[in-house]
Amino acid sequence: MTTIELDFEIKHNDFDRAGSASSGLKNTLKQIGYPPDIIKRIVVSSYEAEMNVVVHASDGHLRAVITPDEVHVTVKDNGPGIENVEMAMKEGYSTAPERIRELGFGAGMGLPNIKKNTDELKVESFVPTGTTVDFIVRRSNG
Amino acid sequence: MDRNIKYFHSVRLREDDCKGCTHCMRRCPTEAIRIRNGKASIIEERCIDCGECIRTCPNHAKYAVSDTLKVLENFKYKIAIPAPSITGQFPERLEIAGILGGLIECGFDEVLEVAYGAEIVSDYIAKYIEEHKKIRPFISSACPSVVRLIQVKFPSLIENIIPLVTPMDVTAIMAKRDAAKRLNMSEKEVGVFFITPCPAKVTSVKDPEGDEVSPVDGTISMSEIYEHLINHIDKIKKRPDLVKAGSRGILWGKEGGENSSIRGKIRKLSVDGIHNVIKVLEKVEDDDVTQFDYIEAQACPGGCVGGIFNVENSFVAKERIENIAQTIKREKDAESKIADLKENEFLLKEKLLPRPIILDPDINAALDKMEKIKEIEQKLPGLDCGACGCPTCMSFAEDIVQGKAKLEECIVIMKEELKKLEKGDK
Numbered sequence: 252m253t254t255i256e257l258d259f260e261i262k263h264n265d266f267d268r269a270g271s272a273s274s275g276l277k278n279t280l281k282q283i284g285y286p287p288d289i290i291k292r293i294v295v296s297s298y299e300a301e302m303n304v305v306v307h308a309s310d311g312h313l314r315a316v317i318t319p320d321e322v323h324v325t326v327k328d329n330g331p332g333i334e335n336v337e338m339a340m341k342e343g344y345s346t347a348p349e350r351i352r353e354l355g356f357g358a359g360m361g362l363p364n365i366k367k368n369t370d371e372l373k374v375e376s377f378v379p380t381g382t383t384v385d386f387i388v389r390r391s392n393g
Numbered sequence: 394m395d396r397n398i399k400y401f402h403s404v405r406l407r408e409d410d411c412k413g414c415t416h417c418m419r420r421c422p423t424e425a426i427r428i429r430n431g432k433a434s435i436i437e438e439r440c441i442d443c444g445e446c447i448r449t450c451p452n453h454a455k456y457a458v459s460d461t462l463k464v465l466e467n468f469k470y471k472i473a474i475p476a477p478s479i480t481g482q483f484p485e486r487l488e489i490a491g492i493l494g495g496l497i498e499c500g501f502d503e504v505l506e507v508a509y510g511a512e513i514v515s516d517y518i519a520k521y522i523e524e525h526k527k528i529r530p531f532i533s534s535a536c537p538s539v540v541r542l543i544q545v546k547f548p549s550l551i552e553n554i555i556p557l558v559t560p561m562d563v564t565a566i567m568a569k570r571d572a573a574k575r576l577n578m579s580e581k582e583v584g585v586f587f588i589t590p591c592p593a594k595v596t597s598v599k600d601p602e603g604d605e606v607s608p609v610d611g612t613i614s615m616s617e618i619y620e621h622l623i624n625h626i627d628k629i630k631k632r633p634d635l636v637k638a639g640s641r642g643i644l645w646g647k648e649g650g651e652n653s654s655i656r657g658k659i660r661k662l663s664v665d666g667i668h669n670v671i672k673v674l675e676k677v678e679d680d681d682v683t684q685f686d687y688i689e690a691q692a693c694p695g696g697c698v699g700g701i702f703n704v705e706n707s708f709v710a711k712e713r714i715e716n717i718a719q720t721i722k723r724e725k726d727a728e729s730k731i732a733d734l735k736e737n738e739f740l741l742k743e744k745l746l747p748r749p750i751i752l753d754p755d756i757n758a759a760l761d762k763m764e765k766i767k768e769i770e771q772k773l774p775g776l777d778c779g780a781c782g783c784p785t786c787m788s789f790a791e792d793i794v795q796g797k798a799k800l801e802e803c804i805v806i807m808k809e810e811l812k813k814l815e816k817g818d819k
Contacts, residue, residue, distance in 0.1 A: 253760040283759045284751035287549035298679040
């Protein structure tokens with residue numbers, strides 16, 4: 252079974268490049284012919300995870316493993332980590348500074364939105380070493 | 394249409410004039426052009442008839458086809474339905490009454506402005522948006538290139554396209570029905586012709602999306618009408634009796650006009666130019682612009698005034714439309730409709746279907762191909778120079794895997810091979 256692995260860099264506070272990792276993943280999935288509704292769920296999730304790193308964290312990576320049955324995405328950054336993961340999973344909870352909110356980010360919908368769109372989600376965070384957001388979206392909605 | 398070909402396209406190539414340069418290939422928003430054997434070729438599945446290649450070709454080798462005034466002969470009674478952008482094409486002194494009078498002189502029996510249908514459609518768009526709150530944002534269905542762009546490149550956004558017919562369709566249905574009834578003719582004897590600013594509309598009439606057959610019988614390019622009228626505009630008999638549209642409808646001819654015509658508490662975004670449209674659609678895909686209820690998206694810069702069949706400079710035409718719209722005091726209401734359409738006639742009859750470009754219908758095979766593409770990409774210089782005849786190194790790698798190109802066609806790789814050989818000789 253063929254698997255494709257993709258690796259994209261994410262730069263903290265680089266709003267010019269923000270979204271390029273999830274966009275790269277999206278274009279690959281389109282070419283492979285993943286169903287549009289599944290791509291939508293993967294893209295919304297990976298975009299949220301990527302933006303979390305750009306806005307809140309430090310430099311990081313988005314890695315994706317694509318198989319015929321599922322897409323497994325891991326977004327990892329180098330800190331500072333989330334103090335309270337449980338709180339961060341609640342809708343509307345945000346620690347984004349005003350400057351970021353003015354740009355339209357930081358509404359506190361990031362992680363809850365990922366949860367809504369994925370089949371499996373694991374968030375691991377350590378202060379100050381960093382956060383790993385790990386999720387799977389299956390092609391046949393299992 | 395002829396079912397032997399998969400898709401009709403208005404945009405064509407005049408091979409004799411093509412020098413095989415890479416301008417069109419690099420500009421094409423769907424990577425639909427390759428240079429093979431020194432000539433450009435269009436991949437029909439990918440082409441969305443936006444006309445970018447016509448705009449950019451330095452040798453005028455790309456062109457678009459439409460019908461000519463000759464097709465009028467096939468019908469007993471002929472009606473012209475000019476696009477709203479026609480308002481910006483002629484000197485102000487001709488006035489709208491003069492433009493419509495001019496169309497009569499071209500051989501039409503009757504004229505009904507698409508701008509008039511646009512006002513009626515605007516009200517239905519507002520109603521539909523209000524009644525369907527689950528999908529945000531809706532995307533306008535008016536620009537056929539944008540609809541095809543979504544089918545080809547953004548299949549997940551198909552349901553965001555508002556499933557309503559366009560002002561052209563509504564105007565055609567009304568004009569035909571009204572004339573047939575008034576003149577006691579069969580609708581088949583009445584021919585309705587769209588005066589088009591762009592090749593995409595020609596395609597949408599010959600090969601419509603969302604309906605089996607277009608209510609429009611033919612398309613005449615704006616430039617042909619312009620040629621017919623421009624030399625004697627001061628002799629044209631003005632026909633104020635034919636003017637039916639108000640300023641709302643006329644403004645549809647330029648970017649932002651569609652949005653300003655849609656009333657009510659609806660938050661709207663307007664984007665023009667196909668590459669800008671792509672950027673906004675990317676954001677829609679990311680669920681990043683859900684604060685908007687509606688997006689007016691047009692492939693041409695400046696909106697329909699930028700269509701390649703238009704003659705006047707698009708900036709001048711845009712200002713002219715705004716200027717003329719200001720002078721129109723009277724606002725037409727949907728109540729003064731010349732023919733009543735049932736509510737369901739505003740809905741697209743057929744569901745829009747995605748037509749994505751994929752590596753292989755079998756997902757396992759597609760993944761294999763993707764793996765090979767990634768391998769080949771590693772070997773390529775990543776310059777996107779276009780000398781191989783593909784717009785990017787990535788698309789070149791794709792063509793190699795699909796058996797349509799060979800690695801040796803990369804001149805950067807060949808140059809390095811040559812260097813190696815020279816070194817070996819010494």
